[in-house]
Amino acid sequence: MLLKNTVLSLLFAVVAFSCSQEKKLPFLGPKTVNATGDTVYHQIPDFQFLNQDSVLVSQKDIEGKVYVADFFFTTCPTICPKMKTQMLRIYERYKERDEVRIISHSIDPDFDNTSVLHDYATRLQVKAPKWNLLTGDKAAIYKLGQKSYMVSAQEDPNEAGGFVHSGAFILVDKNRHVRGIYDGTVETEVNHLLEDMEVLLKE
């Protein structure tokens, strides 16, 4: 009986250990198969937007980086401040690590021009290029949100603040594949993101 118990707990330990060692993250989004029969994973396409310092930022600036993206607007009365509180945790933790970036897309680019974003970033005490706050063509931003990051982002006069958008944080790997989507308003969800970030940094 004692032996049986020992063997059982040993087995459990082995299983648990091998699981925790091999944490792998999924590839999210539609997959396609190319001509040579390989699976091609969903990828964030090229983009170009201005950041809070009026610098043009494109996918080239995040080449080889793991990054977290979200959608917000500076006058948002509801979930954005919560998201920014959580995003600050990510910012502070990876402040010294150049492989990690944060991109926040404004979904109210008419109001959130570069000088509004600059003021916002200064008050939040965050800096580019670690944390880029981006603005630009509205249609391009909405398309990127809906088609590429797979989150809702659009105008809605019925919504407080005039826009509907999800509070999602999207985790993207070094090859621009979406590897995780988390609720950026919830502390425990962001804890998961931080764990998964470590997995991606080791890939």
Add this chain to the structure above:
Amino acid sequence: MKKLAPILIAFFFFSCSSKEEITQQQYSVEGMALYKTHCENCHQADGAGLRDLYPSIQQTKLSPEALACLFKNGKKGNGFMPANAKLQALDIAELVTYMREKWGGKKQIYPVDSVKMALQNCR
């Protein structure tokens, strides 16, 4: 006799806290819930605010009248606090009562009638 004891204690307790006190407690509890829904996103649960984006409200020097107008109409100063049309006079009375107790250490009700007066005289 034993069964009577708790009833007696309850009776004693209730008669001790005046009607005013009970209402103050009700206001404060309601105010806490309202704060969670309408304010906590920006000013945080402890009222400390978020860096320079949202100010701390723990030591605010604004009068109750000024607070009532601020909550209802918002303010565009250095920062931007949106107007909140959803807040009724009672909500504002409860919010101010809660803030007074939580950060002012003062258990004193801010009456609905005072809110209504204040709202008529907003600048």
